[in-house]
Amino acid sequence: MQLIHTVAELRARLASEKAVAFVPTMGNLHEGHIELVRLARSRGSCVVVSIFVNPLQFGPNEDFDKYPRTLEADCEKLQGLADVVFAPAVTDMYPEQQTLFVEPPPIASELCGEFRPGHFRGVATVVLKLFNQVQPQVAVFGKKDYQQLAIIRSMVTQFNLPILIVGAETTRAADGLALSSRNQYLSAEERTEAAFLSQILSGMGETLKGGAVGYVAREREAAAALAKRGWQVEYVSVRKQADLGVPGEAERRLVILVAARLGKTRLIDNIEVCL
Numbered sequence: 001m002q003l004i005h006t007v008a009e010l011r012a013r014l015a016s017e018k019a020v021a022f023v024p025t026m027g028n029l030h031e032g033h034i035e036l037v038r039l040a041r042s043r044g045s046c047v048v049v050s051i052f053v054n055p056l057q058f059g060p061n062e063d064f065d066k067y068p069r070t071l072e073a074d075c076e077k078l079q080g081l082a083d084v085v086f087a088p089a090v091t092d093m094y095p096e097q098q099t100l101f102v103e104p105p106p107i108a109s110e111l112c113g114e115f116r117p118g119h120f121r122g123v124a125t126v127v128l129k130l131f132n133q134v135q136p137q138v139a140v141f142g143k144k145d146y147q148q149l150a151i152i153r154s155m156v157t158q159f160n161l162p163i164l165i166v167g168a169e170t171t172r173a174a175d176g177l178a179l180s181s182r183n184q185y186l187s188a189e190e191r192t193e194a195a196f197l198s199q200i201l202s203g204m205g206e207t208l209k210g211g212a213v214g215y216v217a218r219e220r221e222a223a224a225a226l227a228k229r230g231w232q233v234e235y236v237s238v239r240k241q242a243d244l245g246v247p248g249e250a251e252r253r254l255v256i257l258v259a260a261r262l263g264k265t266r267l268i269d270n271i272e273v274c275l
């Protein structure tokens with residue numbers, strides 16, 4: 001496995017590769033990331049993992065400064081799994097002040113976008129830059145960031161990028177909590193409570209499969225159940241898998257998405273429901 005820091009070195013290393021499978025990350029790798037890398041390995045002959053904490057996708061009061069940076073440990077985890085780890089410096093990623101951006105679609109202002117203005121513009125911009133730098137044939141993203149995945153898929157389609165986007169299932173702890181680098185911000189007590197987030201989604205999923213309609217009422221019930229246990233709920237929302245639009249009653253392929261804070265930690269999760 002080769003650790004590369006500059007775009008020039010990356011281009012030289014990948015020049016003769018024909019089947020690059022790419023996993024973009026912000027590092028602090030856990031088993032969820034490793035699953036993405038394994039999936040990438042099954043999709044390409046050269047696996048590239050990028051590690052870059054992207055300032056453009058963090059709001060002024062978010063955790064950019066305290067986001068865990070653990071490059072050495074990450075590289076150890078990737079030994080034997082990735083061929084290249086690309087860890088550019090901020091000055092390499094943004095050689096001049098970024099004044100051109102990918103303007104994401106209107107859905108980027110809903111759900112997480114409502115609470116993190118500008119977040120998906122920062123994500124789409126850095127992912128486009130990473131795609132230009134790595135020039136992969138395949139790129140793997142986790143379904144845990146469902147809205148991000150949907151926006152990246154649209155970007156690839158609308159900008160005619162020759163990249164196959166693969167969505168990977170969410171990796172969960174034994175109690176159901178979706179793995180996330182931010183889980184480490186939780187206190188022991190909060191970590192126990194955090195499992196409730198996936199439980200409420202599974203329960204709601206079963207209710208919908210049982211024929212319940214009136215999604216707004218179901219969303220309110222779930223939000224109230226979370227709030228009662230001390231969560232600060234940003235949203236619980238039933239959407240269409242296809243485009244994250246609000247579903248009509250005839251829609252069969254749904255996804256339930258949630259974002260809520262436990263203490264100072266913001267957690268997101270989702271579950272796909274096929275009726």
Ligand code: PAF
Binds near residue numbers: 026057145
């Ligand atoms: O999902 C992430 O870790 C980030 O949003 C990504 C895709 C690496 C862009 O910075």
